[in-house]
Amino acid sequence: MAEAGRGNSTATASMKELEAQVKTCQLCRLSKTRTQSVPGQGNTRTEVMFIGEGPGYHEDKQGLPFVGAAGQFLNELLGIAGLARDTTYITNVVKCRPPNNRDPMPDEIAACAPYLERQIALINPRVIVTLGRYSMAKFFPGERISQIHGTARMVDGRLCVAMYHPAAGLHQASLADIIRDDFRKLPVYLEQSRKVAAPPIEVAEDRVEEAVEARESVVYEPSTGVVLEEPAPQIREEAAPTLQPTPQPEERGVASSTTPVGRSKRAPKKSDYKQASFFEL
Ligand code: URA
Ligand code: SF4
Numbered sequence: 001m002a003e004a005g006r007g008n009s010t011a012t013a014s015m016k017e018l019e020a021q022v023k024t025c026q027l028c029r030l031s032k033t034r035t036q037s038v039p040g041q042g043n044t045r046t047e048v049m050f051i052g053e054g055p056g057y058h059e060d061k062q063g064l065p066f067v068g069a070a071g072q073f074l075n076e077l078l079g080i081a082g083l084a085r086d087t088t089y090i091t092n093v094v095k096c097r098p099p100n101n102r103d104p105m106p107d108e109i110a111a112c113a114p115y116l117e118r119q120i121a122l123i124n125p126r127v128i129v130t131l132g133r134y135s136m137a138k139f140f141p142g143e144r145i146s147q148i149h150g151t152a153r154m155v156d157g158r159l160c161v162a163m164y165h166p167a168a169g170l171h172q173a174s175l176a177d178i179i180r181d182d183f184r185k186l187p188v189y190l191e192q193s194r195k196v197a198a199p200p201i202e203v204a205e206d207r208v209e210e211a212v213e214a215r216e217s218v219v220y221e222p223s224t225g226v227v228l229e230e231p232a233p234q235i236r237e238e239a240a241p242t243l244q245p246t247p248q249p250e251e252r253g254v255a256s257s258t259t260p261v262g263r264s265k266r267a268p269k270k271s272d273y274k275q276a277s278f279f280e281l
Contacts, residue, residue, distance in 0.1 A: 011044045011122045018118055022095050027215070028111035030096035030104075036063045040091030040119060047190060048083065049125040050074075051116070051135035052092045053165065054104050060097035065090045070167040074131070077166060077179065081186035089123055091116065093134040104134060105225025110218055113211040121204035126158055126193040129186070132165030150182035151280045152189050156207070157199035161189055 019039035038055040058068035094104040130136045139160040152161045169176035219229035
């Protein structure tokens with residue numbers, strides 16, 4: 001494929017390097033309780049990346065994402081979307097299993113964020129599918145999954161689609177068909193994403209830097225992982241335009257107060273304004 005940052009052998013080599021770093025990472029307390037970390041799995045040439053929450057019991061044992069019951073359902077959903085699993089890339093917000101599958105803490109998410117940002121930059125996917133609350137919060141701050149599931153929004157030049165976590169369909173049978181219907185829309189989203197310019201790689205690289213800075217300078221309350229102090233916000237120049245570059249003032253307000261990652265309480269940046277409105281199929 002022609003687009004920069006997508007599908008070259010350098011990206012594959014760098015991903016292997018990153019996966020090796022994650023394997024030995026000890027940057028947060030989750031390293032103490034994991035069996036092994038779960039960097040991610042798939043094809044760096046993919047146009048579609050899936051981001052879950054964090055490894056569960058089986059993922060922690062096998063070192064691979066979505067291999068338990070939720071993974072079985074995800075496989076079915078990928079089939080519905082017409083995607084072969086090994087043509088996609090699948091990863092999580094945190095790469096190590098939180099004990100007893102508790103929610104990841106804000107400092108753990110921030111510690112792990114540079115890995116995720118780097119994976120996004122290396123793959124430079126056209127479409128990111130968020131699975132569950134924590135990956136949704138990164139791209140759809142302040143939104144509720146019950147309101148936005150199955151819808152998409154341009155963020156940093158790529159189409160982000162909010163999906164229920166597959167496990168939600170296992171716990172609540174009534175959701176399973178809703179999730180299937182949402183995944184049926186994915187081919188259309190992918191088609192739409194191909195009609196706009198490739199995502200600007202510079203923006204993704206900036207995100208990596210921001211995440212590293214946040215990791216190094218954010219101060220946390222040790223027992224809860226709650227953020228006490230954050231780095232000063234930076235203002236960045238406007239990058240490439242997206243589908244609908246109209247500012248959404250109400251989104252900006254929410255964005256600056258609710259994201260649980262390192263960027264959470266910073267002042268809005270110009271890049272935030274590049275979030276286009278939702279569109280539904
Ligand atoms: N749930 C997730 O969010 N990720 C996995 O890898 C497995 C289950
Ligand atoms: Fe490192 Fe992420 Fe694992 Fe924490 S969760 S130890 S930051 S790889």
